[in-house]
Amino acid sequence: MSKRVGIVGAAVTPFKAKWYEKTYYELAQMATADALQDAGLTIDQVDGVFYGIYNDIFQRAAIPEHPLQGIIGLQNKFGIRISNGGATGAYTMSAAHAYLAAGRFKIALVLGVEKATDVFDFQSMSATPETIKTIGWSGDSFFEQKLGWTAADSYAEVVLAYMDDHPGDLKPEVTAQISSLLSQQVRTNEFAQRRYDQVTPEEVMNSRTVVYPFKELEICVYSEGAAALLMAEEETARAISRLTGKPVIWVTGVGESNEHSFAGKNQKLMSRIMSDHIAAHQAYAMAGIKDPLHAIDVVEAHDAFVHQLGITMAEMGFVPLGRANDLIEEGIMTPGGEVLVNPCGGLIYSGHAVGASNVMSAWSARRELISRGLRRALIHGTGSTIAQYGVAMVLEHD
Amino acid sequence: MPEAEKKKVIPLEAIPDVGGHTVNVGGRDYLVLNDAMFTFYQRSMGEFSPFFLALRDEKKILGSRCTHCGQVRVPPFMTRCPDCNFAPTELVEVGQVGRMLSTPPITYFANSLFQKQVPFGRGRVLLEGADTALSVNVYTSKGILVPGLVKKDTEVKVVFRDSRLGEISDIFVVPASELTPEQVAKPGLQESEVNWEAAEEPALTSAGPDEANRFQELYGQLQTLAAEMNQTERARKDIADWRRQIQVKTTGGQLVLEINDGHLEVREGIIPSPDLVMVCQDLDVLVRGLAYKGSLTQAIMFRQLWISKNAEFTTIFKLERMARSLARSKKK
Numbered sequence: 001m002s003k004r005v006g007i008v009g010a011a012v013t014p015f016k017a018k019w020y021e022k023t024y025y026e027l028a029q030m031a032t033a034d035a036l037q038d039a040g041l042t043i044d045q046v047d048g049v050f051y052g053i054y055n056d057i058f059q060r061a062a063i064p065e066h067p068l069q070g071i072i073g074l075q076n077k078f079g080i081r082i083s084n085g086g087a088t089g090a091y092t093m094s095a096a097h098a099y100l101a102a103g104r105f106k107i108a109l110v111l112g113v114e115k116a117t118d119v120f121d122f123q124s125m126s127a128t129p130e131t132i133k134t135i136g137w138s139g140d141s142f143f144e145q146k147l148g149w150t151a152a153d154s155y156a157e158v159v160l161a162y163m164d165d166h167p168g169d170l171k172p173e174v175t176a177q178i179s180s181l182l183s184q185q186v187r188t189n190e191f192a193q194r195r196y197d198q199v200t201p202e203e204v205m206n207s208r209t210v211v212y213p214f215k216e217l218e219i220c221v222y223s224e225g226a227a228a229l230l231m232a233e234e235e236t237a238r239a240i241s242r243l244t245g246k247p248v249i250w251v252t253g254v255g256e257s258n259e260h261s262f263a264g265k266n267q268k269l270m271s272r273i274m275s276d277h278i279a280a281h282q283a284y285a286m287a288g289i290k291d292p293l294h295a296i297d298v299v300e301a302h303d304a305f306v307h308q309l310g311i312t313m314a315e316m317g318f319v320p321l322g323r324a325n326d327l328i329e330e331g332i333m334t335p336g337g338e339v340l341v342n343p344c345g346g347l348i349y350s351g352h353a354v355g356a357s358n359v360m361s362a363w364s365a366r367r368e369l370i371s372r373g374l375r376r377a378l379i380h381g382t383g384s385t386i387a388q389y390g391v392a393m394v395l396e397h398d
Numbered sequence: 399m400p401e402a403e404k405k406k407v408i409p410l411e412a413i414p415d416v417g418g419h420t421v422n423v424g425g426r427d428y429l430v431l432n433d434a435m436f437t438f439y440q441r442s443m444g445e446f447s448p449f450f451l452a453l454r455d456e457k458k459i460l461g462s463r464c465t466h467c468g469q470v471r472v473p474p475f476m477t478r479c480p481d482c483n484f485a486p487t488e489l490v491e492v493g494q495v496g497r498m499l500s501t502p503p504i505t506y507f508a509n510s511l512f513q514k515q516v517p518f519g520r521g522r523v524l525l526e527g528a529d530t531a532l533s534v535n536v537y538t539s540k541g542i543l544v545p546g547l548v549k550k551d552t553e554v555k556v557v558f559r560d561s562r563l564g565e566i567s568d569i570f571v572v573p574a575s576e577l578t579p580e581q582v583a584k585p586g587l588q589e590s591e592v593n594w595e596a597a598e599e600p601a602l603t604s605a606g607p608d609e610a611n612r613f614q615e616l617y618g619q620l621q622t623l624a625a626e627m628n629q630t631e632r633a634r635k636d637i638a639d640w641r642r643q644i645q646v647k648t649t650g651g652q653l654v655l656e657i658n659d660g661h662l663e664v665r666e667g668i669i670p671s672p673d674l675v676m677v678c679q680d681l682d683v684l685v686r687g688l689a690y691k692g693s694l695t696q697a698i699m700f701r702q703l704w705i706s707k708n709a710e711f712t713t714i715f716k717l718e719r720m721a722r723s724l725a726r727s728k729k730k
Contacts, residue, residue: 079539116632133509133511136509147534157521157522207714209695210506213545263522264529
C-alpha cells in the first residue's frame with residue numbers, strides 16, 4: 001500500500017526576462033531557502049532532492065545539477081535530475097511523489113530552475129532567436145532540426161491539425177480574450193515576469209504573427225527563475241502542518257503519458273493531444289474524479305500557447321473537443337466561471353523558466369487552494385515535440 | 399571543393415569576438431562575457447545511411463516496410479516494427495508526390511540559424527505508398543508563403559536541392575498545382591527546374607493631390623512616432639546595435655526610415671542603395687504598424703506591405719518590438 005503524499009512548503013523566486021544579478025546557483029539556493037522557511041524546516045530534515053532542469057545548454061553545462069547539491073546543503077544525500085522538455089517540472093513532482101509514496105523518504109525537495117536567456121544571438125543582437133535555437137536542439141536530430149524545427153512550429157502543427165478537424169474552434173477573438181484574461185490575472189502574482197503587462201483583446205489581435213497561427217501575445221515568454229516544493233509522506237506532513245499551522249495540500253492523483261514523436265498510422269494523431277488526455281484521466285481515476293468540470297476548482301495548466309491551452313482544457317475534459325471557444329463564450333474560465341484557470345497568469349504572463357515552470361504552477365495552485373479555501377486543483381505540464389509529453393496532478397486541500 | 403565554396407558548420411557571422419561588458423543593475427556592476435558551448439561531430443548516420451544516400455545520390459525516397467504487418471514508415475526510422483513484436487522491416491522506395499497530413503505552420507520568426515529563410519513552412523507529407531508522414535519544408539514558387547496556400551490534403555511534389563549533402567533539407571515540397579503535369583510526374587525534380595518567380599517590386603498607382611496630401615499628413619504622424627520612440631528607453635534598446643537604411647515607397651510619395659543604433663529617423667528623400675525597400679499603396683499601413691494599431695508582419699502576410707528581402711524580417715520584427723515598447727510605455 002503506497003503512502004499518501006502532500007505538499008508542506010513552496011516558494012518561487014521572481015521570474016525575470018534576465019537575471020543579470022544571479023546565476024542559477026543562487027536562484028536555486030533562494031528558492032530552497034524560502035521553501036524551507038515556508039515549511040518551517042531546516043535542510044538537514046530533508047532526505048533528498050529532485051532537480052527539474054530542462055536544458056543543459058541553457059545552463060551551459062552538462063549535468064548542471066551537480067554544483068547545486070552542496071549549495072543547497074544536501075551533500076551526501078540523494079539527488080536525481082529529471083529532464084522532460086516543457087513537462088520537466090511536472091515530471092519532477094511526479095518522481096518525488098513516487099519515491100515518497102513508496103516509503104523511500106519522509107521529506108523530499110523538488111527544485112526547478114532554468115536560466116533561459118543567458119544565450120545570445122550576435123547576428124540580431126538579441127537573446128530570443130538563440131533561446132529558440134537552444135530549444136531547437138530538442139527536435140529530432142536526424143529528420144527535423146535541419147528543417148528549422150522550433151517549439152512554436154511544432155505545437156502549431158498540432159493546433160492547425162486540430163483546427164482542420166474543428167473549423168471555427170479557437171477563433172482569433174477567443175484566443176485573444178483568453179490571453180487578455182490571463183494578463184489581468186497575473187496582477188496578483190508578485191513574482192511574475194509580466195505582472196504589469198495588461199493587454200486588451202484588440203492588442204492581442206494586433207500583435208505580430210510569430211509562427212502562424214500564433215501571435216506574439218499568445219505565446220509564453222522565456223524566463224529565468226527557480227521554484228521549490230517540499231513534499232512529505234502523510235505522517236510527517238501532518239506533523240509539519242501541526243507546527244506551521246498551514247494545511248497539507250495532498251497529491252491525490254498523478255498521471256503521465258508520452259506519445260509517439262512521428263505522425264501517421266498507429267503513431268501520433270496530429271489533431272489530438274492524447275498525452276494530456278491520458279495523463280489527466282489517469283490522475284482523475286487515481287483521485288476518484290468522474291466529472292472534472294465540477295470536481296476541480298483551480299487549474300494551473302501549462303499554457304505554452306493559448307491555442308494549446310484551449311485544446312488541453314478540452315483533452316482534460318473541461319469542454320468537449322471542438323468546443324474550446326466555450327471557455328470564453330460560455331464563461332467557463334471567465335471571472336465567476338466554473339473553473340479558475342491559471343490564476344498566476346500562466347506561463348504567458350508569469351514567464352516560462354522551463355524546469356521551474358510547472359513547479360511554479362503547483363506553488364500557485366497551493367496558494368489558491370489555501371487562500372481561497374478551495375477544495376481541488378489540477379496541475380498540468382506539456383512538453384517535447386508535437387506536445388508529446390503530458391503530465392497531470394490532482395491536489396486537494398486537507 | 400574549391401576553397402571559396404566551402405561552408406563552415408557554424409556560420410562565421412554568428413560567432414562573437416572574445417570579450418565582454420558590464421551591466422549596471424541597481425547601482426552594481428555585473429560582468430557579462432561573450433561565450434559559446436560548441437562541440438563538433440563526425441556523426442554516423444548508421445542505419446539511416448541508405449535513406450540519406452538515396453536522397454543525395456539517386457534522388458529517391460525510401461521507407462521501411464514491416465515484413466509482418468506491411469506498414470510503410472517514411473522516413474525509415476526503425477529497422478524492426480514495434481507493433482509486430484519487432485519483426486524486421488525492409489527498405490522500399492515510395493512516391494515523390496503526396497498530400498499534406500494537416501495544415502502546415504508558417505514560421506515568421508525563426509531560431510537564429512534560420513532567420514534569413516523566413517517565412518517558411520514546415521509540415522508533414524504522406525507520400526504515395528507511405529503510411530506515416532515525413533517532415534518537410536514547404537515553399538511556394540510564387541512569392542511569399544501565406545496562410546491558406548497549403549492546407550490539409552493539398553497535393554504537393556517533392557523537389558530536390560541542386561546541391562545535396564545527404565540531409566533531410568536536401569528536399570522540400572511545393573504545391574503540385576504550381577508545376578506542370580510533366581514536372582509533377584518527373585522523379586527527382588530539382589529546384590533549378592522550377593520557375594521561381596522573382597520577387598518583383600509591385601507597381602504603385604500614380605498619385606493625385608489627395609494622395610500627396612494624405613502622404614504629408616501620415617508622414618507627420620510617422621515623424622511624431624519616431625520622436626516618441628527615440629525618447630523611450632525600451633524602444634531605443636530594441637534597435638540597439640542595429641543599422642539599416644530603408645526606402646519606403648507609397649502612392650503619395652517616398653521616405654527614408656533610418657535605424658542607427660538606438661535611434662530611428664524619418665526623412666523625405668531617396669537613397670541610392672537601401673538595405674531594404676518597403677512598398678505599400680498607403681503609408682497608413684506603416685503608421686498603424688508602428689503605432690501598434692496593426693501589425694507589419696500581418697500586412698506582409700496579407701500583401702498590403704511588400705519587402706524586397708525576406709532576410710530583413712529581422713528588421714521588421716525590431717520595428718514591431720519598438721511599436722510595442724512605445725505602446726507599453728504610453729500605458730504606464
